[in-house]
Amino acid sequence: MMKKLTFLSFVSIISILLVNSSRSYSQDMYDSLLIHYKWDGDSIDHSGNNYDPVTFNVLHAPDRFGTDSAAIYFNGIDHFIALPDTMTLKPDFPLTIAFWANMEEATLDNGIFFTNDFSETGHCGAFVNYSTNQSLSISYADGSGFGPGARRTKHSNQFIEAGVWYFIAAVFHNADDMRIFINGLEDYGFIEGFATSMMYSGEGGNLGRKDFSYTLDPFYFKGFMDEFCYWDRGLSNIEVHDLYEEGLVFLNDKRESHDIVVYPNPVVNYISLSIPGDASVRYKIRNVTGQLILQGTYLESIDVQVLKSGIYSIEVENSGSTFPLTKKFIKK
Numbered sequence: 001m002m003k004k005l006t007f008l009s010f011v012s013i014i015s016i017l018l019v020n021s022s023r024s025y026s027q028d029m030y031d032s033l034l035i036h037y038k039w040d041g042d043s044i045d046h047s048g049n050n051y052d053p054v055t056f057n058v059l060h061a062p063d064r065f066g067t068d069s070a071a072i073y074f075n076g077i078d079h080f081i082a083l084p085d086t087m088t089l090k091p092d093f094p095l096t097i098a099f100w101a102n103m104e105e106a107t108l109d110n111g112i113f114f115t116n117d118f119s120e121t122g123h124c125g126a127f128v129n130y131s132t133n134q135s136l137s138i139s140y141a142d143g144s145g146f147g148p149g150a151r152r153t154k155h156s157n158q159f160i161e162a163g164v165w166y167f168i169a170a171v172f173h174n175a176d177d178m179r180i181f182i183n184g185l186e187d188y189g190f191i192e193g194f195a196t197s198m199m200y201s202g203e204g205g206n207l208g209r210k211d212f213s214y215t216l217d218p219f220y221f222k223g224f225m226d227e228f229c230y231w232d233r234g235l236s237n238i239e240v241h242d243l244y245e246e247g248l249v250f251l252n253d254k255r256e257s258h259d260i261v262v263y264p265n266p267v268v269n270y271i272s273l274s275i276p277g278d279a280s281v282r283y284k285i286r287n288v289t290g291q292l293i294l295q296g297t298y299l300e301s302i303d304v305q306v307l308k309s310g311i312y313s314i315e316v317e318n319s320g321s322t323f324p325l326t327k328k329f330i331k332k
Contacts, residue, residue, distance in 0.1 A: 029239065029243070029248055030047070030048075031233065032231050032232040032233040033047045033049075033229065033230070033231050033232075034047060034049060034051065034088065034089060034091075034230045034231060034232050035047055035049065035051050035083070035089070035228065035229065035230040036227075036228070036229050036230075036248060037053065037081075037207075037227075037228040037229075038227060039060065039070065039071055039072045039225075039226055039227075039228075040069070040070050041060060041069045041070070043055050043058075043072075043081075051083065051084050051086075051088075051089065052084070053081045053082060053083055053084070053207070054081070054082040055081050055082075056078065056079060056080050056081065056082065057075070057078055057079045057080075058072050058073060058074055058079045058080070058081060058208070059072070059073045059075075059079075060072060060073070061073035061224055063100075063224075063226050064100060064102070064165040064226065070226065071100075071224050071225065071226035072224065072225050072226065073223070073224055074208040074220065074221040074222060074223060074224075074225065075220075075222060076104070076105065076109075076110040076220050076221065076222025076223075077220060077222075078220065079208060079220060079221075080206050080207060080208040080209035080220060080221070081206065081207040081208055082118075082204055082205075082206055083116070083204050083205035083206065083207070084204060085202075085203065085204030086204075087200075088232075089116060089204070089205055089230070090116055090117060090125060090200045090205075091232040092198065093172050093173065093174045093175065093198065093234075094171070094172055094173045094174065094232075094233055094234030095116075095126060095171075095172050095230070095231060095232055095233070095234070096169065096170065096171045096172070096229075096230070096231040096233065096234055096235045096240075097114055097116075097126070097128060097169070097170045097228075097229070097230055097231075098167070098168065098169040098170075098181075098227075098228075098229045098230075098231075098235070098240070098243060099113070099114070099167075099168055099225055099226065099227055099228040099229065100165055100166070100167050100168070100225065100226040100227050101113055101165070101166055101168055101223060101224065101225050101226075102163065102164060102165045102166070102223050102224040102225075103130060103160065103161075103162045103163075103164075103221075103222065103223040104162060104163070104222045104223040104224070105162055105222050105223070106130060106134065106160060106161060106162040107130070108129070108130060108131065108132050108212075108219065109219040109220075110130075110219070110220065110221060110222035110223070111129050111130025111131075111160075111219075111221065112127075112129050112130075112208060112209060112210045112218075112219045112220060112221045113127075113128040113129055113130075113168070113207070113208070113221060113225070114127060114128045114205070114206070114207050114208075114228075115127035115128075115205055115206055115209075115210045116200075116205035116230075117200050117201055117203055117204075117205055118203045118204060118205060118206040118209065118210065118211065118218075119143065119201040119203050119211065120203075120211045120218075121143075121201065121214075122141070122143045122144055122145045122146055122150055122201075123139065123141030123142075123143065123145070123146055123150045123151045123195075124141050124142075124143040124199060124200050124201045124203075125140070125141065125198060125199075125200050125201075125205070126138070126139065126140045126141075126170070126172055126198065127139050127141070127210055128168065128170050129210065129219075130160055131153075131155055133155060134159045134160060135155045135156040135157070135158065135159060135160060135189070136155070136156040136158070136160050136166075136168060136180055136182060136187070137153050137154065137155050137156070138153070138154050138170035138172075138178055138180055139151045139152060139153040139154070139193065140152055140172060140175070140178070140195060140198040141195055141198065141199070142195045142196070142197050142198065142199045143199040143200070143201055144195075146211075146212060146213055146214065148192060148193045148194060149193075149194045149195070150193075150195055151193045151195050152175070152178075152191065152192075152193040152194065152195040152196070153191065153192055153193045154178050154179075154180055154189050154190070154191050155180075155189050155190055155191075155192070156180045156182060156187040156189045157187055157188065157189050157190070158182055158187050160182075162223075165224075166182055166183060167181075167182070167183050167184060167243075167244040168180075168181070168182060169181035169235070169240045169243070169244075171234050171235055171240065172198075172234065173234040175196055175197060175198070179237075181237075181240045181241075181244075183244055184240060184241040184242075184243070184244030184245060185241070186237060186240075207221075207225065207228065208220060208221035208225070209221070227247065227248070229243075229248055238311075238328055238330075242328075261273070261274035262314060262327045262329050265329045265330060266329070266330035266331070266332045267304060267329055267330070267331055267332065268305075268331075268332050269303070269304065269305050270301040270302060270303055270304065270305075271301065271302050271304055271314075271329060272300070272301045272302075273298055273302075273316065275298075275316075280297065280298075281297070281298045281316050281317060282295070282296065282297050282298070282316075282317055283295060283296060283297075283298050283302065283314055283315065283316050283317075284314070284315040285302075285304070285307075285312050285313070285314050285315075286312065286313050286314075286315070287310065287312055288310065288311055288312075288313075293307065293312070294306075294307075298316070302314075304331055307331040308331070309331055309332055310330070310331055311328060311329070311330050311331075312328070312329055312330075312331060313326050313327065313328050313329075314326065314327055314328075314329060
């Protein structure tokens with residue numbers, strides 16, 4: 001099957017990066033991580049929490065790079081994955097769900113990605129699915145039924161196509177702030193539904209299966225999925241973008257090996273660097289187009305009052321070049 005990755009406009013990239021993040025860019029990506037299913041020839045949890053799932057008929061398949069047995073396939077009929085039934089996997093706000101997916105058929109009944117509560121008596125918990133308006137939808141629900149009064153849903157503006165790999169992230173900061181990300185960029189979309197709280201039943205979560213009706217059978221996902229991650233916190237916009245660009249394991253390993261923190265982030269007047277040892281470093285600050293704006297030798301802080309509001313990168317390198325790196329920060 002032919003696969004392609006979608007691309008968004010440069011204007012969309014700039015607009016997402018101008019949004020203030022709620023957490024520091026330097027935060028450990030394994031902080032509050034509940035589940036990480038890599039599916040690299042296995043079906044185990046790589047988060048260290050041992051929340052191994054129970055798989056029902058799913059098959060290993062090539063991932064978006066064509067690597068054999070590096071993703072998982074659902075047939076849209078009876079394939080699904082059951083998460084352990086524990087209240088730890090049913091957190092209150094905030095929470096984040098992120099994964100790669102490729103729908104084989106773009107239909108509602110074959111577009112069920114995830115729910116953290118498989119209830120047959122009403123919408124419960126948080127869930128992510130393909131919507132009837134051909135968009136991506138993320139929802140939380142209060143368990144009072146299957147109608148719009150029982151859920152609050154955000155729909156993407158971007159259409160989701162069959163046969164295309166997408167990186168999808170759903171960030172629920174609170175009942176009034178839920179965010180959709182497609183390929184690392186926030187889709188501001190629109191909201192409908194009337195729920196004001198998230199409630200759980202006594203059922204465990206599912207990948208690839210969810211009930212939407214009192215009378216119809218559950219809907220099943222048809223397509224491919226890879227790199228499923230689930231956090232008991234709300235990822236910042238920058239973290240989601242970097243997760244899309246670099247992946248969880250590589251991104252976190254890179255941060256730990258360098259162990260340099262840029263703070264505060266976002267910043268108004270001065271930024272500081274937390275540097276291992278007593279290293280003397282030089283820095284270069286560039287805007288989103290790569291233009292060099294500031295440079296110098298780091299002493300105690302960097303005056304960034306002259307910068308316009310937006311997102312910037314700071315390149316840091318010591319004299320021995322033992323930890324050259326680039327980090328992002330937001331100037332308010």
